Amino acid sequence: MKNGIARSPLFYVGDKYKLIREIKTHFPNNINRFIEPFVGGGSVMMNVDANCFILNDINGFVIAIHQMLCEYLENPSAFYDRFFELVDQYGLSLSFRGHTAPNELKKMFPKTYYAKYNKDAYNRLKDNFNREGKQDMMKLYMLLIYGFNRMLRFNGKGDFNIPVGDVDFNQNTYDALDDYFSILKNKQIEWHNEDFRVFLNNIDFEEGDLIYLDPPYLITFSEYNKLWSEQTENDLLTLLDDLSDQGVHFAISNITHYKGKVNKTFLDWSIRYNSYPIKSNYISFNDNTIKNFNEVLVTNY
DSSP states (O other), X not given: OBTTXXXXXXXXXXXXXXXXXXXXTTSOSSOSEEEETTOTTOHHHXXXXXXXXXXXXXXXXXXXXXXXXXXXXXXXXXXXXXXXXXXXXXXXXXXXXXXXXXXXXXXXXXXXXXXXXXXXXXXXXXXXXHHTTSOOHHHHHHHHHHBGGGOOOBOTTSOBOOOBOSOOSOHHHHHHHHHHXXXXXXXXXXXXXXXXXXXXXXXXXXXXXXXXXXXXXXXXXOXXXXXXXXXHHHHHHHXXXXXXXXXXXXXXXXXXXXXXXXXXXXXXXXXXXEEEEEOXXXXXXXXXXXXXXXXXXXXXX
């Protein structure tokens, strides 16, 4: 755990790992149930204390990976045994154990030697995962760890289609998993895979609950944000108004300005609540440069 902050082993691009320390300063000191409609990789919930966690994501594969990892909370060594067995079976590199690409490849391709070395094995793994019905979440997690930008993306036919990346299972991966297993072992968690509207409308809220929301950003360009529209943004904000009227506390992250665009809908809505600027590290899938824009946290308490 680096600087006392744990990072999700799903390594979501644009997750709140680097921002959680700042975001947490605006959370209540005591939280009954921590509720996340857009849990993603889970870096926020990993770093929050609460009596119970109710976690949701519309991406069923994300939730299925979390649930698979949680099956090993009492016996993490069994996870590593299965994972490393599959790595050896496919012939992938494993720098965590000192198995890296040959020196010749490192000299020829100094920036991409892992991708060159793992490409064929990774493609076999990807083909097998897709052909076997996309049910083996251990294989999907391997594809995420060895894939480009550690993304989860599926094509129109429903097949996983991320190409190999220049990364493998390394010390950082192990550390993130180790933190995940040790932290979640002591958390009471419910996992859900629903649309955020269905998820929130089905909760009977209690005193001390906190909803934290990190929805797709309306004015940015990542893969995840393609699922979002002006209508879903308005639905979310209307739902939060209704919950606020019921006395339910929420905190929501969003981007208000990006590359000349302004999320006027969110800005106009946020005026009635408390808004705090957040130093952001958002990175787009299509452009790995950090952008100049404004990210905020809005709370109703």
